[in-house]
Amino acid sequence: MADPRWAYEVVIVSFHSRGQLEQMLAGLPLDMPVVIIDNAKGADRVHELVADRPNGRYLDSGGGKGFAKAANMGIRSSTYEYVILGNPDSRPTVEIIEALVGDLRVDPTLVTSAATMKGLDGKPELGNGGWEPTPRRVLLHVLGAHKLAPSSALFAKPVPGKAMEPDWLTGACMAVRRQTFLDLGAFDETFYVYNEDMALGRAIREAGLHQKLRTDLLVPHGAGGSGAAKTWMLQMRGASMIRYMRKHNAPGRVNAMRSLLVAGYAGRTMLSRARGRDATAQEHAAYIKGLLVGPPKP
DSSP, X not given: OOOTTOSEEEEEEEBSOHHHHHHHHHTSOTTSOEEEEESSTTTTOGGGGGTTOTTEEEEEOOSOOHHHHHHHHHHHTOOSSEEEEEOTTBOOOHHHHHHHHHHHHHOTTEEEEEEEEEOTTSSBOTTSEEOOOOHHHHHHHHTTGGGTOTTSSSXXXXXXXXXXXXXXXXXXXXXXXXXXXXXXXXXXXXXXXXXXXXXXXHHHHHTTOEEXXXXXXXXXXXXXXXOSOHHHHHHHHHHHHHHHHHHHSOHHHHHHHHHHHHHHHHHHHHHHXXXXXXXXXXXXXXXXXXXXXXXXXX
């Protein structure tokens, strides 16, 4: 049963994320409704983190379901009007969550409202959202044009307090109008992880509805929310990007965009190796592998 004192529930997908979850939940009221969807089949006992929370729930996804399926499981089973999607390594405050929900309350055409994620350096991250892939945007992304023109390429890097309207928003700290989200088909579960947020943005626009990026609300966010290896995740990122492009573009256009991405990341791989940054080079190479051969093995 929903607690009438709260209008929303926080939905968190966990995969070997106990340490990050402990820190995240420590900053939220004990009675705030929270559901943890465990994609690691209880390996790190994250169920213990909601055992003493009066409005806490735990769902075991069965493991290996990917973000989209696990998040949908938590959202579909919620009894609240609004849900807050949060990454285990995000650190939202009650005030920020309330501001995001407030946006949805005053505008019935608004499906999502997301905070801006900032990195360990205190600056907004690249990837708070972004735009539909086009050959021009892919080229500008490869050239790093976002550094000079934040709205020009694939991914959004907001300027604090300056309005920005990306085509899609990341779900690292996002308020969602639950029923509208479900009516739109929820997250596209053909995406294991990555690009389900891009697909949601497309569905929102096609329905004539809206989303909002709050560049005035910055939430600390750091790497390490998932136990999966970074190269595994980056290969999956490349594979998901190609899957999305194929769903919405002609083959020739897809090949052009993939060629630009491969060439660009091949250059970054060689440059990283020349600078002795072997780990970064391996990450770029993993992304290329995803673009060319698809997702890694489970």
